[in-house]
Amino acid sequence: MLVSVLASSSKGNVTYIESSQTKILIDAGLSGKKIEKGLATINRKMSDIKYLFVTHEHSDHIRGVGVLARRYPQLLIYANLKTFQMMKSKIGIIPPEQFVDFEPGTTMTIGDVDVESFGVSHDAICPQFYQFHCNNKSFALLTDTGYVSDKIKYKIRNANMYLLESNHDVEMLRSGMYPWNLKQRILSDQGHLSNDESGEALSDLIGLNTKKIFLGHLSQENNLKSLAKLTVSNILTEDGLATGHDFKILETDPIVPTKLMKV
Numbered sequence: 551m552l553v554s555v556l557a558s559s560s561k562g563n564v565t566y567i568e569s570s571q572t573k574i575l576i577d578a579g580l581s582g583k584k585i586e587k588g589l590a591t592i593n594r595k596m597s598d599i600k601y602l603f604v605t606h607e608h609s610d611h612i613r614g615v616g617v618l619a620r621r622y623p624q625l626l627i628y629a630n631l632k633t634f635q636m637m638k639s640k641i642g643i644i645p646p647e648q649f650v651d652f653e654p655g656t657t658m659t660i661g662d663v664d665v666e667s668f669g670v671s672h673d674a675i676c677p678q679f680y681q682f683h684c685n686n687k688s689f690a691l692l693t694d695t696g697y698v699s700d701k702i703k704y705k706i707r708n709a710n711m712y713l714l715e716s717n718h719d720v721e722m723l724r725s726g727m728y729p730w731n732l733k734q735r736i737l738s739d740q741g742h743l744s745n746d747e748s749g750e751a752l753s754d755l756i757g758l759n760t761k762k763i764f765l766g767h768l769s770q771e772n773n774l775k776s777l778a779k780l781t782v783s784n785i786l787t788e789d790g791l792a793t794g795h796d797f798k799i800l801e802t803d804p805i806v807p808t809k810l811m812k813v
């Protein structure tokens with residue numbers, strides 16, 4: 551598989567995956583135009599993509615879903631039923647035959663890729679994230695969760711590649727401009743993972759197969775790329791993971807797509 555994180559932040563999230571048989575998007579949290587532009591920078595185009603997996607109904611994940619579904623009739627939208635019901639009013643009308651029900655805790659096969667869904671702890675109706683398997687390699691995405699349960703850790707442990715949330719620095723969030731109730735929401739068990747929580751989760755997740763870790767869904771107000779990377783790296787070093795493993799911690803960006811990388 552090849553992966554490019556096209557956009558990742560609290561403002562918009564889109565990830566692209568391809569195998570020899572399929573081309574997939576996970577979330578469409580930018581405008582249709584911006585997603586097309588992002589794909590063009592990695593020499594790919596929307597008309598070749600047949601599958602879009604939606605994680606939950608927050609606008610930073612679904613902003614472009616309606617436009618893309620109407621503009622590209624070949625596109626199938628995978629989400630669970632509750633999420634689809636919540637999205638409906640926000641994305642406009644899309645033909646029902648373009649919607650595929652994909653419930654949490656189930657697996658689907660798309661060409662040569664197996665896709666597993668799993669529920670997360672976040673303040674949406676039924677949020678779920680995905681792990682993709684192809685040719686004995688796996689890529690797990692996990693953002694928008696207040697904590698990482700043992701069940702999730704068990705499911706996505708030792709993946710070859712991760713896109714993991716590193717949303718905020720707790721001090722920056724606490725001392726920042728956000729209203730009190732929004733701060734509470736972000737810090738809660740149904741909010742987002744801090745840099746520390748991300749490092750702690752990774753410490754349990756990383757295995758000998760793990761080679762690439764994208765830190766994603768950074769808050770533009772309450773975090774810095776350098777701080778996220780430093781905090782996570784320090785935790786992994788403290789936990790003895792700096793030696794004996796050869797993984798790389800990679801940045802993502804709110805608008806600039808990462809290079810296409812091999813899982």
Ligand SMILES: [Zn+2]
Nearest residue numbers: 560608610694
């Ligand atoms: Zn989000």
Ligand SMILES: [Zn+2]
Nearest residue numbers: 606608672694
């Ligand atoms: Zn969310």
